[in-house]
Amino acid sequence: MMVTTKSELNLAVLDGGPEIFYTVQGEGASVGRPALFVRTSGCNLECSWCDTPYTWVFSSAKAAVHADGQLYSRRASQTRIAPADLAERIGSTGSTRIVLTGGEPMLQQKSLTEMLVNLKSTHPGVIVEVETNGTIEPRMYSILGRRTGMEVLVDQWNVSPKLSGARNSPGRALNPAALSRFGGLPNAVFKFVIAGEKDEADLLRLVGPANLGLQPARIWIMPEGRTPEEIRARLPRLAELCKVHRFNLTTRLHIEIWGDKQGV
């Protein structure tokens, strides 16, 4: 049975409709895998190097903290869709791998839970990945008399805690309770954007035994950069860091292929 409620999802806009696009996963543990991306709008962080500012820079105060300094119109940048309608749209593409990203998708986890209950009931084989900044823990909800939530519906969590190079206000980017919760999920992998040497030190402290105590095999490190040149310039140093600490290295494959474009 379809779940229908009034809680609509807020998605980013691409070509006048919701931002849904078929591409290859460009980052992290599933890099290179074909997948349908769905981009939610809205974020609880304000990363200076964010490559999707059109999902959250809707005030001049926010424009002032982003590297581009550009202000976006909320009206033009957001569109609403019912969870059941989104599930229908995703299902009709025949895609077998879905990546929910943002913005921060976990801000809308109740509506996404409804969407996924619908999608997985009609298309049980689809694999769902979520890109999250790791500040918001998954919760359980009662839907059609069943307890369910993202924790049971998501196949792979790509958790990307933000380090000091992202320049969020102190204490905001790292939620220790949420991070240790994700750390305890067997299907969560971690992806760290490295924007400079300070981020390398932050990373070693955060993943080390005194903090998260993450196994290096679950950690991917990725260069910050919105051009192929920036990414290539940073990769050699990150490769050495991976060799020393046994982290995994990821490029930003979609940037290398298509550049910094929306919908790829």
Ligand SMILES: Nc1nc2[nH]cc(C(=O)O)c2c(=O)[nH]1
């Ligand atoms: N191809 C591609 N791979 C991605 N992996 C994570 C992305 C994101 O924006 O979260 C992303 C994206 O925007 N495009």
Ligand code: SF4
């Ligand atoms: S958490 Fe992600 S979407 Fe939000 S500001 Fe940072 S990079 Fe952008």
Ligand SMILES: [Mg+2]
């Ligand atoms: Mg992206």
